[in-house]
Each structure stands twice: as structure tokens, then as C-alpha cells.
Amino acid sequence: xxxxxxxxxxxxxxxxxxxxxxxxxxxxxxxxxxxxxxxxxxxxxxxxxxxxxxxxxxxxxxxxxxxxxxxxxxxxxxxxxxxxxxxxxxxxxxxxxxxxxxxxxxxxxxxxxxxxxxxxxxxxxxxxxxxxxxxxxxxxxxxxxxxxxxxxxxxxxxxxxxxxxxxxxxxxxxxxxxxxxxxxxxxxxxxx
Amino acid sequence: xxxxxxxxxxxxxxxxxxxxxxxxxxxxxxxxxxxxxxxxxxxxxxxxxxxxxxxxxxxxxxxxxxxxxxxxxxxxxxxxxxxxxxxxxxxxxxxxxxxxxxxxxxxxxxxxxxxxxxxxxxxxxxxxxxxxxxxxxxxxxxxxxxxxxxxxxxxxxxxxxxxxxxxxxxxxxxxxxxxxxxxxxxxxxxxx
Amino acid sequence: xxxxxxxxxxxxxxxxxxxxxxxxxxxxxxxxxxxxxxxxxxxxxxxxxxxxxxxxxxxxxxxxxxxxxxxxxxxxxxxxxxxxxxxxxxxxxxxxxxxxxxxxxxxxxxxxxxxxxxxxxxxxxxxxxxxxxxxxxxxxxxxxxxxxxxxxxxxxxxxxxxxxxxxxxxxxxxxxxxxxxxxxxxxxxxxx
Amino acid sequence: xxxxxxxxxxxxxxxxxxxxxxxxxxxxxxxxxxxxxxxxxxxxxxxxxxxxxxxxxxxxxxxxxxxxxxxxxxxxxxxxxxxxxxxxxxxxxxxxxxxxxxxxxxxxxxxxxxxxxxxxxxxxxxxxxxxxxxxxxxxxxxxxxxxxxxxxxxxxxxxxxxxxxxxxxxxxxxxxxxxxxxxxxxxxxxxx
DNA sequence: TATGAATGAGTTTTCATTCAT
DNA sequence: GATGAATGAAAACTCATTCAT
Numbered sequence: 001x002x003x004x005x006x007x008x009x010x011x012x013x014x015x016x017x018x019x020x021x022x023x024x025x026x027x028x029x030x031x032x033x034x035x036x037x038x039x040x041x042x043x044x045x046x047x048x049x050x051x052x053x054x055x056x057x058x059x060x061x062x063x064x065x066x067x068x069x070x071x072x073x074x075x076x077x078x079x080x081x082x083x084x085x086x087x088x089x090x091x092x093x094x095x096x097x098x099x100x101x102x103x104x105x106x107x108x109x110x111x112x113x114x115x116x117x118x119x120x121x122x123x124x125x126x127x128x129x130x131x132x133x134x135x136x137x138x139x140x141x142x143x144x145x146x147x148x149x150x151x152x153x154x155x156x157x158x159x160x161x162x163x164x165x166x167x168x169x170x171x172x173x174x175x176x177x178x179x180x181x182x183x184x185x186x187x188x189x190x191x192x
Numbered sequence: 193x194x195x196x197x198x199x200x201x202x203x204x205x206x207x208x209x210x211x212x213x214x215x216x217x218x219x220x221x222x223x224x225x226x227x228x229x230x231x232x233x234x235x236x237x238x239x240x241x242x243x244x245x246x247x248x249x250x251x252x253x254x255x256x257x258x259x260x261x262x263x264x265x266x267x268x269x270x271x272x273x274x275x276x277x278x279x280x281x282x283x284x285x286x287x288x289x290x291x292x293x294x295x296x297x298x299x300x301x302x303x304x305x306x307x308x309x310x311x312x313x314x315x316x317x318x319x320x321x322x323x324x325x326x327x328x329x330x331x332x333x334x335x336x337x338x339x340x341x342x343x344x345x346x347x348x349x350x351x352x353x354x355x356x357x358x359x360x361x362x363x364x365x366x367x368x369x370x371x372x373x374x375x376x377x378x379x380x381x382x383x384x
Numbered sequence: 385x386x387x388x389x390x391x392x393x394x395x396x397x398x399x400x401x402x403x404x405x406x407x408x409x410x411x412x413x414x415x416x417x418x419x420x421x422x423x424x425x426x427x428x429x430x431x432x433x434x435x436x437x438x439x440x441x442x443x444x445x446x447x448x449x450x451x452x453x454x455x456x457x458x459x460x461x462x463x464x465x466x467x468x469x470x471x472x473x474x475x476x477x478x479x480x481x482x483x484x485x486x487x488x489x490x491x492x493x494x495x496x497x498x499x500x501x502x503x504x505x506x507x508x509x510x511x512x513x514x515x516x517x518x519x520x521x522x523x524x525x526x527x528x529x530x531x532x533x534x535x536x537x538x539x540x541x542x543x544x545x546x547x548x549x550x551x552x553x554x555x556x557x558x559x560x561x562x563x564x565x566x567x568x569x570x571x572x573x574x575x576x
Numbered sequence: 577x578x579x580x581x582x583x584x585x586x587x588x589x590x591x592x593x594x595x596x597x598x599x600x601x602x603x604x605x606x607x608x609x610x611x612x613x614x615x616x617x618x619x620x621x622x623x624x625x626x627x628x629x630x631x632x633x634x635x636x637x638x639x640x641x642x643x644x645x646x647x648x649x650x651x652x653x654x655x656x657x658x659x660x661x662x663x664x665x666x667x668x669x670x671x672x673x674x675x676x677x678x679x680x681x682x683x684x685x686x687x688x689x690x691x692x693x694x695x696x697x698x699x700x701x702x703x704x705x706x707x708x709x710x711x712x713x714x715x716x717x718x719x720x721x722x723x724x725x726x727x728x729x730x731x732x733x734x735x736x737x738x739x740x741x742x743x744x745x746x747x748x749x750x751x752x753x754x755x756x757x758x759x760x761x762x763x764x765x766x767x768x
Numbered sequence: 769t770a771t772g773a774a775t776g777a778g779t780t781t782t783c784a785t786t787c788a789t
Numbered sequence: 790g791a792t793g794a795a796t797g798a799a800a801a802c803t804c805a806t807t808c809a810t
Contacts, residue, residue: 170300242796418689626774
């Protein structure tokens with residue numbers, strides 16, 4: 001559970017983190033609507049009232065989670081390496097989205113629940129597509145190429161990256177992003 | 193909305209269908225949890241109690257929807273045409289899943305709400321991957337080929353088909369399945 | 385199940401009997417309030433509507449049950465035999481109440497539910513006490529005796545007879561009415 | 577009404593007690609099934625939701641009532657006095673059951689509603705029979721005696737003690753336990 | 769800050785009863 | 790008579806949110 005990235009030291013307002021940890025786990029598991037705030041408090045091991053002390057409305061828990069525990073890095077990746085497949089693979093590993101698997105499932109699943117979540121998903125996706133397109137362009141000899149193909153390849157790759165966990169969760173099949181990167185690069189290299 | 197495919201004639205006891213129509217629309221829109229049964233009744237134009245008459249528990253509405261309004265066709269497609277890209281494209285259009293766009297969103301989004309939904313998603317996905325693999329094998333010269341690549345291509349294509357609407361809904365980007373089919377076939381044809 | 389006394393021939397309105405049989409079983413088991421009419425119909429193997437065809441209100445099922453399946457015989461028992469203990473024993477076996485064990489539990493348990501049930505219980509009890517008193521008077525030498533003792537003995541014996549099944553059901557202890565009869569007669573014979 | 581024995585001081589959070597008081601009164605009057613939780617809240621003078629706050633399910637009110645407001649005292653009575661009749665009489669007054677008349681009616685009437693109630697009735701009855709047997713053994717000259725008679729006498733006496741109020745309520749006849757005690761002791765003294 | 773009792777609007781569920789066929 | 794769909798009032802239960810302490 002938790003954001004998965006490092007244990008927080010037991011500090012005064014450590015309770016707040018524990019509440020977010022609990023919410024992350026529960027929202028990813030059963031969904032936002034199906035998770036009572038009392039349950040969050042119980043899992044977090046804090047009294048019910050404290051949840052509302054930190055998060056006046058329930059939706060604030062979700063919004064805070066999304067705001068604080070997902071990060072779309074804005075800075076461009078360093079100039080791509082040699083080939084497109086490698087660039088895509090690198091992108092896969094350096095996803096410009098800092099978010100635990102649980103957080104990705106939440107982003108994905110609760111998109112309609114609150115505008116703030118939906119906005120963030122749009123942002124993420126746009127950013128990933130933009131970078132995938134950038135990386136893939138390297139694969140196109142001469143830089144020209146079929147715009148539609150490039151777009152589809154980029155969007156597909158972005159979807160694989162974004163929804164990897166959800167796909168695995170929902171279908172039981174894991175998709176190896178590196179292999180997909182390789183396929184996309186190979187395919188695009190044929191045209192152009 | 194509605195079952196999407198064909199209007200039912202106004203027959204005695206089409207109330208049940210109207211309830212399912214309304215539920216399909218509302219579940220796809222706001223989600224299962226956020227939809228009160230009273231709302232379903234109102235949209236269906238039937239009294240509240242009638243929903244219970246047909247579906248003793250709220251979850252039964254969802255389960256019935258999934259059971260009755262999605263169908264994973266079992267029969268194999270006719271022997272594939274000439275090339276893999278065309279075979280995949282055909283698969284895209286003849287998705288072995290009979291379900292309206294709303295139903296796909298529901299399948300996808302409410303997967304954790306009830307086991308029955310999850311089971312069906314598993315079934316769907318397995319079937320689509322199986323067929324995608326079958327179609328893509330055609331693209332591999334000599335029939336040999338890289339199993340991992342084949343698998344990744346098939347799974348990616350299946351994901352695109354299954355989550356097309358959700359991806360569009362969540363990100364605003366439409367993915368053209370035909371183009372993806374073409375890309376996959378092209379990429380695989382390079383190996384083998 | 386059923387009144388226990390003889391199987392009814394399959395006749396035109398045999399359904400009515402089956403409904404009463406089912407109600408008897410269910411009311412004795414879970415109580416009147418906790419038994420839905422739909423359940424009665426299901427156990428009786430008749431459509432729900434038929435219950436209301438025969439018994440316009442639910443309470444009519446209970447009232448009919450009580451009216452038709454309990455009978456306080458009005459005629460006095462033949463002039464008592466030799467001694468009081470035997471007279472009481474005989475009373476025990478010829479209880480002036482014709483009712484299956486289930487019906488006795490119902491009478492007992494639903495007494496507050498409807499006046500008709502309460503009235504019948506009063507009637508039953510009065511009659512049994514009257515006869516017990518009559519039988520016990522035989523035990524009193526000279527016919528005189530302590531009125532309070534006689535009354536307590538008669539009421540206790542009546543309670544044992546009436547609530548035998550309920551006591552057994554609720555406590556797991558069976559009371560042998562014959563032995564109690566003997567005890568009462570013996571005790572009273574000491575006074576007088 | 578209330579638990580009947582002693583008024584609780586108006587202390588913080590006596591709302592829970594008031595809810596139990598109200599439930600005790602209403603369950604004894606109309607029965608568990610016929611008493612809506614809203615009615616309990618109204619009689620207790622608390623908002624509807626508070627009933628749930630303390631008792632997540634309606635049945636918990638009944639179970640708590642039984643668990644908290646009936647007590648089968650475990651300690652043995654002091655060595656019985658001179659004669660059996662007096663020992664039984666004493667038992668009658670020092671019933672090893674601490675429960676208001678309402679609680680006894682509830683125990684008795686709702687026995688089938690929940691296992692916890694039935695279990696308690698069993699416990700009570702066993703204890704009372706055990707003590708009645710103990711007291712009655714004093715009446716048997718030489719300590720020998722007829723086991724069946726002893727058992728019947730004890731069980732009958734226990735039933736009179738336990739169901740006193742219900743019998744009075746259902747039949748209108750009050751049974752004087754002291755007189756029954758005297759009868760039982762007298763009868764047993766004849767044998768042995 | 770911290771706490772859990774208190775509140776009440778909203779939801780699900782139950783079910784007796786009606787009624788067209 | 791027989792049937793099961795239809796109805797709606799009432800009940801149980803949920804839970805976000807408030808608030809006194």
C-alpha cells in the first residue's frame with residue numbers, strides 16, 4: 001500500500017500521509033464511491049474525525065491524492081539516443097508520470113468522478129503522446145513519414161504505458177512495453 | 193444507449209428491457225455506484241418497485257446487463273484472407289464481442305464491482321488475443337517467429353480493440369484500429 | 385408439515401389447504417411477521433396471487449389457521465374415573481384442544497398479533513383449567529380443600545399442557561404431563 | 577419502562593441506554609419484527625441514525641438487550657433452609673435470572689428470532705432446573721426418590737418461574753409460585 | 769488538534785396488495 | 790378461478806458531514 005515510494009518518518013502530521021496511503025489502497029481496490037471515509041480512517045488507523053480535519057470533503061482526499069501523488073515531469077528528456085526503439089524503451093522506463101501502480105489505476109478508473117482527475121489524465125496522455133511521437137520520429141528515415149501512422153503508433157504506445165497496470169489487472173495479460181516499443185519502431189522504419 | 197442494436201418491439205413486459213436500457217445508459221455515464229436504483233426506474237419510466245421485481249439486488253442489474261448484453265462469439269473466423277494486416281483489420285470490425293459502446297465502458301469500468309464482470313472481461317480478452325495471434329501469425333514468413341513479439345503485438349492489439357472507447361473517452365485521442373493493425377503486421381513481417 | 389392430521393385428497397381447492405399447510409409450517413418456524421406471503425406461496429407451490437385469492441389480507445391466513453385448525457371441544461369429558469391422577473392423565477391425552485404442535489406454537493407465539501388469536505388462547509386456557517380443576521377436585525378427600533392450592537395446581541397443569549411444545553422447543557427439556565398429573569394429585573390428596 | 581431496575585443517571589452518551597430502554601419497551605409490547613427502528617428512535621428521543629451508530633443492524637439491538645439486560649447468576653444459593661417448600665419459595669424470589677418482566681417476555685417470545693436469545697433461554701432454564709432439583713431433593717426423605725418425578729417437578733417449577741409473566745399475559749391467570757412450590761414439595765415428600 | 773457522538777438526507781430493500789389478462 | 794406483473798408505502802441501512810468537547 002501507500003505511494004510505494006519510501007516510508008515516511010513518523011512525524012507530527014504523519015496521520016495525513018497514512019490517510020492518503022489508506023485511501024490510495026482502497027480507491028484502487030474498490031473504487032472511490034464504494035469506499036466509505038470511515039473505512040479509510042479504520043485502515044489508516046486514525047479516528048474518523050481526523051479524516052475530515054485534513055480533508056473537509058471526501059472528494060478532497062481523491063483530489064489531494066491525484067495532486068500530490070502523480071507528477072507529470074515537464075522537462076524534456078535528453079536528446080534521444082541512437083534509434084527509435086531504444087528511445088521508446090527509455091521513455092517506457094522514464095515514464096514522465098511519477099505514480100504508483102495503485103495511483104495509475106485510480107487515475108484511470110475515477111476519471112469521471114472529478115474534473116481534476118480527468119484534467120490530469122488528459123495532461124498525462126498528451127505529454128506521453130508528445131514524447132512518443134518525438135521518439136518515433138527518429139525512426140522515420142528522412143523525418144518524413146505518414147502522419148496517421150505516427151499518430152496511431154504514438155497513441156497506442158501511450159495507451160500501453162498508461163494502462164499497463166489496468167490491462168494486467170483486468171485481463172491477466174502483461175504487456176511488455178519494451179517489446180511494443182520495438183515493434184512500433186520497426187514498423188515505422190518501413191515507411192517514410 | 194439502450195442495447196444499441198435494434199429496438200425491441202413494444203411487447204408485454206418490455207419493462208425489464210427498459211430497466212436494462214436505462215441502467216446501461218446510467219452505468220456507462222456515471223458509474224454503477226453513483227447510480228441510484230430510483231434513477232434507473234425514473235429513466236426507464238417504471239415504478240421503483242419494479243426494478244426489485246426483476247432484479248432482487250442492485251448488483252443483479254449489472255450482472256444481467258453483462259450476461260445478456262455482451263456476447264463473446266465462440267465460432268472461429270473463416271480462414272484468414274491474404275495478409276495479416278487485412279486479417280487484423282477484419283478482426284477489428286468483426287470483434288468477437290457483441291456489445292454496444294456503453295456496454296464496453298461498463299465492462300471496463302465496473303470490472304472490480306462484481307466477479308461476473310471480471311470473468312467476462314477475461315473471457316473477452318483471451319478470445320481476442322487468441323484471434324489476434326492467429327491473424328498475426330499469417331504475417332510471419334515461414335510461420336516461425338518471435339513468440340514474445342507475437343504475444344506483445346496480439347495483446348496490444350486486443351487492448352486497443354477492447355479499450356478503444358474508454359481510451360477515447362478518457363484521453364480525447366481516437367486510435368484508428370486499422371492503422372494499428374497495419375503497423376503490427378508490418379513490424380512482425382520484418383522478423384520471423 | 386401441515387396440520388398433521390390426515391392428508392387431504394387432491395381436490396379442486398386443494399390449493400387452499402396447501403397454503404394453510406405452508407403458513408402453519410412457516411408461522412411456527414419464523415413467526416407471522418417474519419413470513420412473507422410470497423414465501424408461503426412458494427412453499428405451498430402455488431402462485432403468489434392465489435394466496436390473496438383465498439385470503440384477501442395476510443392476517444386472514446393466520447385467522448383462518450386458528451379458526452380452522454384449533455378446536456376446543458366443548459363437551460365435557462365422561463364422568464371421571466376412579467382417582468384424580470388418572471383423571472388428569474386422561475385429560476392430558478384428551479386435551480380439549482385439537483391442534484398440531486405447530487399450531488400450538490403459533491397460538492402461543494402470535495397471541496399479541498391479532499385479537500382472534502388471543503381470544504382463542506383465553507378460551508383454551510379457561511377450558512383446560514376448568515377441566516383440570518374438575519379432575520383435581522376428585523383428589524380432595526371430602527371434596528373440600530384449599531381453593532388457592534386447587535387453583536394453582538389446575539393452572540400449572542394447564543400451563544404444562546398448553547405450553548408443552550413451546551417449553552420443549554425453547555428449553556430442550558420435555559415435561560412428562562402424566563408425571564405432573566400424578567404429582568398434582570398426590571399433593572392435593574394430602575390436604576383437604 | 578427501561579431496564580426497570582434503577583434509573584440511570586443522565587450521563588454523557590446515555591443515548592445508547594435510552595435506545596435500549598425504548599427497544600425493551602417496544603419489543604416486549606409489539607414484538608421485535610413489528611417494531612421499526614424509527615419507532616425505537618422516536619421513543620428514545622434520538623435521531624434515527626443514532627440507532628445505527630450504536631447498533632449496526634436491527635438484530636444487534638435485540639442481541640445487546642439480551643446480553644446486557646439478563647443475567648443468569650452463577651453462584652449457588654446458600655445451603656437450603658429447613659424444608660423443600662421453603663427452599664423452592666426462596667428460589668422463586670431469588671430467581672437466578674436478573675431481568676425485568678419485559679425482558680422475560682422478550683426472551684420468551686423472540687427465542688426464534690436469534691440464536692443468542694435461544695442460547696440464553698437454554699442457559700437460564702438449565703440453571704433454574706438445576707437449582708429446583710437441588711431444592712427439591714431436600715424434600716425426599718432419605719435422599720432417595722424417583723428420578724422421573726424429581727425431574728418433572730423441577731422442570732415444571734422452572735417453567736412456572738420462567739413463563740410466569742407470559743402465562744399471565746396470555747391467559748389472564750396468575751400462578752402463585754409459592755403455592756406451586758408447596759405443592760411440589762408436598763408431593764415429592766410422599767415418595768422416596 | 770483530536771475525537772467520536774450526533775445528524776439526517778438519501779439509498780437499497782422489503783413486501784402486502786392490486787389488477788389486467 | 791388463476792396468474793404474475795405492477796405499485797408504492799414503509800422499512801432497514803448507509804454514510805458524508807457537523808460539532809461539542
